[in-house]
Amino acid sequence: MKRTLTLGFVLCGLMPLPCLAADTAKLPEVTVAACQAPVKVDGLLDEPCWQSARPLTDFRVLGLDEIARDTTVRLTYDSAWLYVAVACEHPSPPALKPGNFDHDGAVHTDESVEVFIDPGTDGRCYFHLKLNCANVKAEQRAGRDGWREPKWDSPWRSATRIHETGWNAEMAIPLYVLASHGDLKKTRMNVTRNKVVPEIDRQGVIVSEKRQLTTWAPVLKTFHEPDRFGALNGMDVANLEVPFLAGFENARISSYYVADGKYCYDVLLDVRGHNDKSGKATVTVLDQPVAGKESRLSREVEVKGMKSQPIRLPVAVDSPSQRKATVMMTEAETGATFRLARIVETSALNLMSVYLDRTYYTTEEQAVAVCSLGLPDDALRATKLVATDDKGKVLGETQEASRETQVPMKIKALDVGSHSVNIQWQQKDGRLIFSQKLTLIKRPPKPGLEWKIDKISKVILRDGRPFFPCGLI
Structure with a gap:
């Protein structure tokens, strides 16, 4: 038993634990060469300076002792900009469909890259830039103590380009912004990638997504570990220029x-x-x-x-x-x-508002969708309103719309429960102008206990008849 325990401890000591391997990894360094002419930020990555820049290819999968070689980063600079080029291989470029188009939105949840730059502050202040494959950005300032400043909003140049084997990201970051916070000669940096590979079924429908987070610097748990960023050597700018932003x-x-x-x-x-x-x-x-x-x-x-x-x-x-x-x-x-x-x-462009005539339905054979349309009557004559269920079956329609239009819908065949009803405002040729979805609720009949609201007449209904608790007015 004693020999078994000793051997077990020896084997455990020899096993390559992922976190331990990353923790002892040497922090990377790269010497950045200056470019002789300004880089045109267009996503093509075809300038001579990119061909001569040292490629950074060994990216670690976050949290694993595993190397991914499908991302290549190159760096260069001039008197005004730090240029970053990222070439991202992808198995299915046509499937790259980002969902975020809001500046400072959750672009990191899309296929994207992130750049972290500490301009020689020992982690007290670093810049965090994000760019998805649709060229939508987000940026913030951050610090090693966990503080974040997401409203920091200094502009920087960017371009992306999707091609046959993946996509490119190209960035130009103003050096004067970095230099105002530290010493460019002591700059540390990390580049990371959020890889998203959709799983597509035979009908071409995305059923799930596989995600992989990779990093150039050997961070351990998160991308926000400035003490583990790699060093950028050679950043010696004699005459710093302030560019137009x-x-x-x-x-x-x-x-x-x-x-x-x-x-x-x-x-x-x-x-x-x-x-x-x-x-x-x-x-x-x-x-x-x-x-x-x-x-x-x-x-x-x-x-x-x-x-x-x-x-x-x-x-x-x-x-x-x-x-x-x-x-x-x-x-x-x-x-x-x-x-x-x-x-x-x-919402300023919303020309249609719709509501159902009752709060819920029981034995009614039809419901009414009440539509208010915001166009002149002469423009409405060439339009119509169509109501469909969630499978596209037509429940009712009017062949000519007016500013206040009621669309009767046949609901006798609908089962008890909640139903999605789509009210479509169309041109006479079927082209869609607006659509709005409503929830129609159908309940089992309860004679003597049915209380509803008639939204058109604005009265309470008891078993389908107007009810006035204080008497008729």
């Missing part, structure tokens, strides 16, 4: 209006620079109707230092309908992206 905030949309015989809505935002440099930026609106083709509208803007200026971009549309609007700001000269964000609040 711009961004926007408070992006919003107006309601529809008619101008020159066409429906329009406005995209409104506040534009400003993030230092005293002035320059030109291009603001682009991507208009995405729920049905129909996407369109783009661009406008060049003169950004004058840190002075905020309101910008209005009128967007003409073929027809008023549900839509999404995404705003992108790029540097006019280079085309590199400063910021990209989808406008989340679009």
Whole structure:
């Protein structure tokens, strides 16, 4: 028994425990060479400086003693920027469908990369930049004591590009921002990747996702371990330049209006620079109707230092309908992206509100969807309303809509329970304008105990008849 225990302790001591292996791993170092000409941040990664930069390929799977070699990072710099190129191999690039388009949103849950930079502060303050494969960003300042500043919002350039074997991320980070917090010669860094591989069935439907987190520096439990970042050597910038940086905030949309015989809505935002440099930026609106083709509208803007200026971009549309609007700001000269964000609040464009005539139903053969539509009567004559169940079966429709329209729906055949009803406002040719889902509740009949609310007449119903607890008024 004594020999067995001794042998057991010896074997345990020899086993390659993942955490122990990572804990004793040597912290990486890389000498970063300066580039001779500014890098064009376009996601192609085809500049000569990228070909000569040292590739960083051995990424560790977070929490495991396992190496992944499907991510390659290259670094270079000039007098204004630290450039980061990340080439990400992926088994199914067409399946890369990010779900986050909000600036400072949860972009790390998509296929994405993250960059952590400590400009020589020993972890007291480091910068955390995220970029998903759709070129949507998030950034914050952080510290080794666990503090986070997610509202820190300094612009940086970026571009992404999806190709046959994966996707590329390209970033340009302003050196003067880093230098203002520490010493560039003592810069430490980590680059990580959030790899997302969808599992797709034979019908082409995504049924699940496989995720893998990998890291260049040997962090142990989380990416936020600045004491384990790798060292960047050679960052010797003699004449630091401050580049033009711009961004926007408070992006919003107006309601529809008619101008020159066409429906329009406005995209409104506040534009400003993030230092005293002035320059030109291009603001682009991507208009995405729920049905129909996407369109783009661009406008060049003169950004004058840190002075905020309101910008209005009128967007003409073929027809008023549900839509999404995404705003992108790029540097006019280079085309590199400063910021990209989808406008989340679009209720100003809602032209339809719908409610059901009763709180629930029992023996009724039909329900009524009451629709309020926000277009002139002459525009409504070419539209109709259709009600369907959750399987697309038509429950009722009206062939001509008006500003206040009631859509009767046959519900006798519906089972007891909750049912999703979709009210669709369509053009006469079937093109969708708006849709809204309602929940219709059907309960077993209880004669003598049925209390409902008639929402049209705004009265209480007892067994289907108006009930006035204080008498008739």
